[in-house]
Amino acid sequence: RPLFGVAARALLAPPLDAITLAGNEEQVRDEIAELRQFAGSARAVEESGNEAKLSRLKDILQKEGFFDDSEQRLLLFTEFKDTLDYLTDRLEAWGFRVGCIHGGMKPGSRDESGTRLHAEQQFREGNIQVLLATEAAGEGINLQCCHILFNYDIPWNPNRLEQRMGRIHRYGQVHDCLIFNFVATNTIEGRVLNRLMEKLQEIRDALDDDAVFNVVGEVLPAAQVERVLRDYYAGRLGDEDLEDRMLKDVDEGRFRAICKTALEGLASKKLNLDMLVERRARAQEQRVVPENIARFIEACAKVASLPLKPVDGLAHTFEPGRTPPALKKHDRATNWKLPQLSARYPQLSTDRETADKHSLEWVTPGHPLFEALRRQSLDAAADAFARGACFHSLNHEAAVRLDVYRAKAVDGLGRTVQERLFAVELSEEGEPRQREPRLLADLVPAAAPDVLPGAASVPQAMGWLTETVLTPFLAEIRSERSAEVERVAEHVELSLTEVLHRIDLEIGRAGEEAEKRSPGAEGRLAQAEARHADALARRDRRREELERERAVTLQGVERLACALILPHPEREAPELTRLRPNPETEMTAMRIVMEHETARGCQVYDVHEKNLGYDITSLDLSSGELRLIEVKGLAATTGTILLTPNERRVAEDRPDCYWLYVVTGCANDPTLREPIRDPARFPWHEVTKVQHYWMNVETMAKGSAKEPDSSGGSEG
Known part of the structure; x- marks a missing residue:
């Protein structure tokens, strides 16, 4: 009786040709019987617990101290779910706390057991010591809390090997990473893969550059290893051809050229060293510091009724209570793109170093809890924004209104490129002046007067804002985006041109084989031509996307809030008069300091x-x-200097790079005193009426905690 019907044979013939060399039904039956025998042998080895790779794994874990140190963590990858289940049983039997991530699990949340995010969080917190994973964890998760990785079996696609390594070898990793690759060298496949790994290591040693492992995919296309092995198992390659085909492009010269190309890209005129230093400095200046985030979270937690207890001995670190319903509602919003909020978060810190050192939750902009607190605070403040607020200022001689706007720039794909706040100060005559929203930090909250000044009702200066502020803002964003798109477009063209060139070579080889009527050549030719068409379509799509990314427009300019700023009622009182800056003294001090820094060879703004x-x-x-x-400038040779609330706050937050330069004798003989780094460490005295802080300049010079003499004047 035929093993397959006619229709079934027609359906199964092509895939059978790819997986078996059997020429007739009897040979197929023999192969099936042999496979059953192999399966039985595999089960026997599994049940005995003497499997060679498992024994080797146990030896290495003992050598690396895993059995003695329960805090050590291990990430182990396998290709197969069955192997993952098998290893889970064995590792748990050895006494390890084991978790897993595989393709059958949904992303879920940190509180939902059996989901990827929950397993990842448990691993980070140390509740799981060994995390087993299939390719589901190869991308998109950050596990730099671990520095030891096992590849229990090697994927045929070298790009996936890179992705696995990238889970632990990434920004924030503080240890040298140990990566073990298990290869069964007593098989043809194992010998070739082992030789490939050895060859890569030899090239890495010759070049003294770990970048070798980052560009494997440039030398070995994703499907090459798999294609060569399939050709071998289908009988189209002999033993002597296998290694030559696999390793023909894996040579030192090829890797050296690719690594050099990458370095040349970084060293090009578009990315010179000075530009990199400037960008790093700009990022350092503009970064949101842990102190600011901690203050924000504390203030917002009160609004959201989230219990928040400071952790003794750890700055910017808190232990939150249960997440209240008022916050939970935000993760159900249609525009929520982050993971779900946890029912209760563990101890958290706004400082990255503290969080890593003590295995805490790191909360920063982009974290679900931060985003929910931000949204809740905005909702709670909506009425106040609509009503406006009133403040007193020492530096204003007449009433003004401050309008705060938010402008959003979007590209042609509808993605937000940048959002920025702008502030416009309007006098009673309606004359506009651009200010920084941070101006509010130096003002004193006040009750609204019974009769509002004229500045409260002057029209908005939208025309002036658009022409003077928003148009330059849009031009700046367009310039930055255009340069960015040009760099990406250049890389896309180079990359896809190289891909098309490789496919053209494949088409040529497959065409020659087809002319010789080689087995499978027609199929390989059709596949190569399909990949060529796909690459062309991908290039066209990417070109179109880049043009749309280049098209930046303003969208959603809106007034968020307004504030009425009044002269402080005690502005002329003697104890407050000395707090007001003297413009001439300030200008002299600024000139002296600018000249000093320029003479040091610095870039000064x-x-x-x-x-x-x-x-x-x-x-x-x-x-x-x-x-x-x-x-700070003093007309005399001594006196007191003042810090505004905003200056004091920034000084406290940025002790690493905040400096105080005091110029004395500005009236006659300006002299720059020794610059002081981290001035917040000195004993400043608060003027409670206006929340300013003062200190005698001699106290700073002596570096002592001596009570300063408050009789001197201040003009800075």
Whole structure:
């Protein structure tokens, strides 16, 4: 009786040709019987517990101290779910706390047992010591809390090997990574893969560059290893041809050229060293510091009724209570793109170093809890934004209104490129002036007067805002985006041109084989032609996407809030008069400091009108040192200097790069005193009426905690 019907044979013939060399039904039956015998042998080995790779795994775990140190963590990859289940049983029997991530699990949340996010969180917190994973964990998760990785079996696609390594070998990793690759060298496949790994290591040693492992995919296309092995098992390659085909492109010269190309890209005129130093300094200046995030979370937690208890001995670290319903509602919103909020978070820190050191939850912009608190606070403040607020200012002689706007730039794909806040100050005459929203940090909250001044009702200056502020903002964003798209487009063209070239070569080889009527050549030719068409379509799609990314427009300019700013009622009182800056003294002090920093060879910018909490940025391009400089000037040779609330806060938050430069004798003989780094460490005295802080300049010079003499004047 035929083993298969006619229709079934027609359906199964092509795949059978790819997986068996059997020429007739009897040979197929023999192969099936042989496979059953192999399966029985495999089960016997599994049940005995003497499987060679498992024994080797146990030996290495003992050598690396896993059995003695329950805090050590291990990430282990396997290709197969059955192997994952098998290893789970064995590792649990050895006493390890084991978790797993595989393709059958949904992303879920940290609180939902049996989901990927829950397993990842448990591994980070140390509740799981060994995390077993299939390719489901090869991309998209960050496990730098672990530095030891086992590839229990090697994927045929070298790109997937890179992706696995990238789970632990990434930003934030503080240890050298150990990566073990298990290969069965007593099989043809194992010998070739082992030779491939040895060859890569030889090239790495010759070049002294770990980048070799980052560009494997450039030398070995994703399907090459699999294709060569399938050709071998289908009988189209002999033993002597297998290694030659696999390793023909794996040579030192090829890797050296690719690594050099990558380095040349970084060293090109578009990315010169000075530009990199400037970008790093800009990022350092603009980064949101842990202190700011901690203050924000504390304030928002009160609004959201989230219990938040400070952790003794750890700065910017808290133990939150249960997540209240008021916050939970936000993760059900249609525009929520983050993981679900946990029912209760473990101890958290806004400082990355503290979180890593103590295995805490790191909360920063982009974390679900931060985002929910932000949304809840905005909702709670909506009425206040609509009503406006009133403040007193020492530096304003007449009433003004401050309008705060949010402008969003989007590209042609509808993605937000940048959002920015702008503030416009309007006088009673309606004359506009651009200010920084941070100006509010130096003002004192006040009750609204019975009769509102004219500035409260002047029309918005939208025309002036668009022409003077938003148009330059859009031009800046367009310029940055255009340069970025140009770099990406250049890389896309180079990459896809190389891909098309490789496919063209494959088409040529397959065409020659087809002319010789080689087995399977027609199929390989059709596949190569299909890949060629797909690559062309992909290039066209990417070109279109890049053009749409280049098209940046303004969208959704809206007034968020307004504030009425009134002169402080005690502005002329003697104890407050000395707090008001003297413009001439300030200008003299700024000139002296700018000249000093320029003479040091630094790149210097005057930012005193932006209310950043400092007056000057100074960047040493040779060392990369950035100084945020607050300038204070005294007309006399001694006296008191003042810090506004915003200046004091920034000084406390940025002790690494905040400097105080004091210029005395500005009236006659300006002299720059020794610059002081981290001035917040000195004993400042608060003027409670306006929340300013003062200190005698001699106290700073002596570096002592001596009670300063408050009789001197201040003009800075």
